[in-house]
Amino acid sequence: MTRTIALAGLxxxxxxxxxxxxAGPQDISGEARSVMERSFxxxxxxxxxxLEQDEVQQACSRxxxxxxxxxxxxxxxxxxxxxxxxxxxxxxxxxxxxxGEKIAQYGRGLQFSDDPAARVGGNCYACHQLSKTExxxxxxxxxxxxxxxxxxxxxxxxxxxxxxxYNPQATMPCSNMPRxxxxxxxxxxxxxxxxxxxxxxASPVNAE
Amino acid sequence: xxxxxxxxxxxxxxxxxxxxxxxxxAQSSGGDPLAEYREMMGDxxxxxxxxMRGEELWTTARGPNNVSLEKCDLGSGPGVTEGVxxxxxxxxxxxGRVMDLETRLLHCMETLQGIARAxxxxxxxxxxxxxxxxxxxxxxxxxxxxxxxxxxxxxxKAERKAYALGEQIFFYRAGPHDFACATCHAQSGVRIRLQxxxxxxxxxxxxxxxxxxxxxxxxxGEVRTMQWRMRDCLxxxxxxxxxxxxxxxxxxxxxxxxxxxxxxxxxxxLKR
Numbered sequence: 001m002t003r004t005i006a007l008a009g010l011x012x013x014x015x016x017x018x019x020x021x022x023a024g025p026q027d028i029s030g031e032a033r034s035v036m037e038r039s040f041x042x043x044x045x046x047x048x049x050x051l052e053q054d055e056v057q058q059a060c061s062r063x064x065x066x067x068x069x070x071x072x073x074x075x076x077x078x079x080x081x082x083x084x085x086x087x088x089x090x091x092x093x094x095x096x097x098x099x100g101e102k103i104a105q106y107g108r109g110l111q112f113s114d115d116p117a118a119r120v121g122g123n124c125y126a127c128h129q130l131s132k133t134e135x136x137x138x139x140x141x142x143x144x145x146x147x148x149x150x151x152x153x154x155x156x157x158x159x160x161x162x163x164x165x166y167n168p169q170a171t172m173p174c175s176n177m178p179r180x181x182x183x184x185x186x187x188x189x190x191x192x193x194x195x196x197x198x199x200x201x202a203s204p205v206n207a208e
Numbered sequence: 209x210x211x212x213x214x215x216x217x218x219x220x221x222x223x224x225x226x227x228x229x230x231x232x233x234a235q236s237s238g239g240d241p242l243a244e245y246r247e248m249m250g251d252x253x254x255x256x257x258x259x260m261r262g263e264e265l266w267t268t269a270r271g272p273n274n275v276s277l278e279k280c281d282l283g284s285g286p287g288v289t290e291g292v293x294x295x296x297x298x299x300x301x302x303x304g305r306v307m308d309l310e311t312r313l314l315h316c317m318e319t320l321q322g323i324a325r326a327x328x329x330x331x332x333x334x335x336x337x338x339x340x341x342x343x344x345x346x347x348x349x350x351x352x353x354x355x356x357x358x359x360x361x362x363x364x365k366a367e368r369k370a371y372a373l374g375e376q377i378f379f380y381r382a383g384p385h386d387f388a389c390a391t392c393h394a395q396s397g398v399r400i401r402l403q404x405x406x407x408x409x410x411x412x413x414x415x416x417x418x419x420x421x422x423x424x425x426x427x428x429g430e431v432r433t434m435q436w437r438m439r440d441c442l443x444x445x446x447x448x449x450x451x452x453x454x455x456x457x458x459x460x461x462x463x464x465x466x467x468x469x470x471x472x473x474x475x476x477x478l479k480r
Binding site: 031043057138140176178183184 | 402
């Protein structure tokens with residue numbers, strides 16, 4: 001977090017950086033892209049536009065032997081993502097942890113097999129431990145049990161939690177966590193409920 | 209060969225009753241359905257039904273040309289099923305491209321039996337009411353490589369190309385969730401909910417995962433193939449639909465197979 005702030009000054013020079021490229025003598029990323037165009041077809045709500053990458057996705061698709069992202073590129077991308085976060089009016093982060101728990105439990109939505117009109121979940125439990133009573137949790141992300149109890153609920157911390165859920169790439173380059181707000185998976189209101197799930201002292205996340 | 213299969217039909221009959229209830233069981237179970245299933249059933253695998261049906265399909269004359277698949281060359285010459293699955297995917301000169309097992313079967317249905325591609329693909333995945341010929345044929349052919357070491361050494365340049373493309377696709381992040389295969393399958397010891405995720409960039413994990421496909425999926429009551437697995441993980445990845453037998457599907461499977469090189473084949477396996 002501090003790193004983002006400290007390096008925010010670099011944004012100015014970012015324009016001078018060359019466009020991100022996975023270039024190299026054996027760069028076959030362009031060819032892989034054409035193969036994908038030929039191999040997939042639109043189905044349900046999943047159109048072919050889903051194969052298009054934004055800058056973050058492109059930067060974070062490197063194979064292990066490709067040159068890693070430079071610090072400068074990481075910082076530029078983090079600053080760009082951070083600048084695009086939309087906070088609720090008046091920084092009002094109030095939400096209902098019970099609604100948050102439902103969103104965290106629910107994993108459906110946006111697959112070609114899902115009804116486009118049906119609600120979309122956050123599926124936080126797929127990757128995180130949250131409340132102790134839910135034992136079916138995944139471990140791709142860190143445990144969020146006692147999240148608020150450990151960090152406190154001062155306005156700055158709560159605001160950062162909202163930002164993390166809205167766009168984890170703003171603080172962690174190439175995070176494996178989806179950009180729930182940035183990509184429109186969840187609404188601002190849903191993210192506020194999740195903030196409540198993490199910070200409300202009455203939330204099971206903060207129980208012993 | 210005949211004797212081996214006949215002895216299995218006895219097991220298959222015993223299994224008949226269990227297979228039907230398997231879907232219900234997997235859903236109602238809060239614990240590890242695979243472990244519970246094994247406890248009830250031992251190592252008997254309902255995939256044996258598919259193996260038998262696959263063998264019949266292989267030898268039965270079908271399609272507009274009214275011929276069997278016994279002239280189909282899966283890599284070791286026309287009609288040979290023994291050991292071939294342990295060497296797939298591979299480059300096929302007659303088709304001018306790399307093919308995995310199901311893609312090759314589709315090719316043979318089209319070119320030998322004269323079955324239209326669209327008709328063949330109609331039943332690429334079974335769904336209870338209609339059975340899939342691909343799933344049965346794949347189970348039968350995979351079984352003929354049981355106990356052999358998987359060997360996909362990428363000797364042909366088209367195979368190396370398929371591997372490299374597969375690797376690119378494996379790490380390709382896109383869609384509303386920014387997912388790539390690598391999001392879920394490039395770390396060891398992690399899980400989604402309670403499902404352990406193999407690290408498919410790691411040889412030991414890849415071997416364990418790959419060697420059991422095609423597999424009887426307890427939760428679905430069907431044998432599923434690697435083509436199905438790729439399409440379904442990509443569905444969860446929020447990508448559009450992966451074409452059966454498409455270049456990308458073959459590239460991904462070539463990547464996975466080479467990662468798993470040296471695995472002792474155990475397909476058809478039994479999965480959650």
